[in-house]
Amino acid sequence: MALDSEFIGTRIMDLLIDAVCVVDAEGRFVFVSAACERIFGYTPDEMIGMSMIKLVHPDDRQQTLEAASNIMRGQVQMHFENRYVRKDGRIVDIMWSARWSEQEGMRLAVARDITLLKQAERIQNAIYQISEAAHLAEGLFELYQHIHRIICDLLPADNFLVALYDDTCEALSFPYVADDQAVGAMRGQLDTRNPITSVIREGRAVLYRYDVTDDAAVPVVVLPDETQDWLGVPLISQAGILGAVVVQSYVGSARYQEHDKELLQFVSTQIAMAIERKQAEICLRHMAGHDPLTGLPNRALFNEHVDMALQVAQRLGEQLALLYLDLDEFKEVNDILGHEAGDQVLCEVARRLVQGVRDSDMVGRMGGDEFTVLLTNIRGENAVGIVMDKIRAAFAQPIALPSGSVNLSTSMGAARYPGHGTSRDELVRHADAGMYAAKRTKLTGPQLR
Template identity: 60%
Template sequence: MDSPPLLPKVMDLLLDAVCVVDVEGRFVFISAACERIFGYTPEEMIGRNMIEFVFPDDRERTLAAAATIMDGMPHPHFENRYVHKDGRVVDIMWSASWSESDRLRLAVARDITELKRVEHTRNALYRISEAAHTSENVHALCQHIHRIIDELVPADNFTVALCDETDETLAFPYSTDPQATQLLETDTPIAEVIRSGQAVLINHDALAVDWLGVPLLTERGIMGVLAIQSDSGKRRYTEEDKQLLYFVSTQIASAIQRKQAEAELMHRAHHDVLTDLPNRALFNDRFDVALARAHRDGEQLALLYLDLKDFKYVNDSFGHEVGDQVLREMAHRLLQCVRESDTVGRMGGDEFTVLLTNVLGPEYTGIIADRIRAAIAAPFDIAGQRLTISVSIGVAVYPDQGEDREQLFRQADADMYAVKRQ
């Protein structure tokens, strides 16, 4: 019995795949390695057009490269993506040339999926680290991360859920699929990731929809979950995708943690430690912004300067702990009296300020001042003590009583002391 020809036998032993394509783009020969790379047997590929197997986003430039090769220009390092029989996307590097006499295109395909994965992962880690330094806040950081991850794994929907251990809920600083805060006990995939501490991959074969969630781990435990969902059906999630996302999740958790720490430091620098109200620096900054807007738009704004009467007596008689609780309750009541667009600040001690923007006439300022007096006059029930406190309020309105912050503060302060003397 004659042995098989040596050349086909040698080609079938190659790790790279050898393909021959006719002028119409149909496979006429496939070596055995194609099944390892693409998942299809030679019999399943021969006679079919090669473009059918190319990842849709790469088809146009693949056809352009094929036309260049058929014009007599060999292409030694062309890269594109093919869709494996099991739905995976594989990265291929081709070396191809054209035989004019045979009217055939000869190409050798090398699977570089793992090399590209390592390259993309390394690049993603670098870009995530860079985003942690350049993003303004957690939401902006998550937007950057979404774009980075979408280049690694299709992420039509992208969600970052962070745990709030104090009330066992989830906060969503970023999500392209808006959803309400969920209790951690609810039966959701995100809750499962948090409870198990493991990545979860769900393939909905009937719907061609995949969901993948990984825990965001820090040295203190699970801080939340990063979840992606693919709705396109073009690309199914795999165990390799799960491992990849799990690998980069540590860097993502570190980046989010860094941005949270920066936000916390910034918050502390601009807010009163006791009441969490804007401190003098932040209040003045907001006042200047509102003043510029009022000047530009021809609006009125009002400054209220508040001073608690006999607050020293509260501290001396009941202790500073009770006094601190009174100040915290004072801040809470003031916030209930104004709009979200207004600003309440603590200047220090028992002095507070209120900035009212877009004031509609002098009577509005009087209404708010009366509302504050009534709110503060209600008894404070603190640590078993029932305290009654009143407040002196000075008012200054822009532009009638001043055109800059210094003038308005002087006017409001003078008005407040006049009220105290009365």
């Protein structure tokens, strides 16, 4: 059967999976094949006369215009990639092959939809980047920042937040929020009006779309004003639901579809693992540097801070002081009231010491009933004495215990940099000697009642 030229030129072209486009010198579509509707969402009639560049993703427009200029200068473009925004708001990845026809004054191009290939590539890259971020980030907030940037490469995520869930009290916390309009919709507890509630309680991704969501469901939740789409996915680990990540859209050009929900749900597993890993790392780091009873910095961490403070003081010409103290006759507290009471006393002592100094100072527990205080950037001859008097006054108040109350005093020694030494060892020796000298002058022990 012979095929006429009209059949070849129209019917066969419209059967092609790839799209054929013709664009004039001003960048307007003058011909598109039927496949364009499947790829871009617009009918051929809608696309004819439309400016090509208006369909290109805003972030890709400059490079697209540069490529078009090169084509019009006679360069053949074989594998140019960019992103387009479909009529329904979805983003598609396109690979173009194009050339310029000088005789017709037109650009001839074939477009192939490579969205699924690019999506798989981005997912693989995102999983790797999230894992790497969990290793490199110093803390949780920095990790959340990394995750936010990674998600932005997968879908529109300018408005992004992380919610963590405490199942012991059904409380939500929001350690990372990059969304000015989200604040009004956030609550500290789970309730039916909070859209995150469905995500947490049902353990599934939830997508609210203003134009397609069931009318009966809309009043149940409270979304930020002008919300176009709201997408939340749970963060599920082996230990349970850690919380959720949420992205929101307030403009029609950034809309979410079911495949966006599936995509975010897929990477959420890696996000949950990264958060859990960083939480465990921070917990271990805290345990390594803090006293398990009082929560104060232990000897190793305290000494590390003293060394750093000495470097700063030397560089800036500042003064600092080190206090060394213990509780007078603390052994009798353990012997008479028991070790549990002794532990309660130590915790209360730690609390009073922390309250008695500035936030920039540090209190540490060296072990047993021995504590240290680092005072930085001190000014005035009486500054150290004032702090010591404040600590003594704090100990003048009885410590209440379930079995009674106890009055304790403390013996303290002080060393000042640079007058009493320029190294940590010299300052510790001087303060320690002062503490024992003060202790030798005391004869009375704790009085229990």
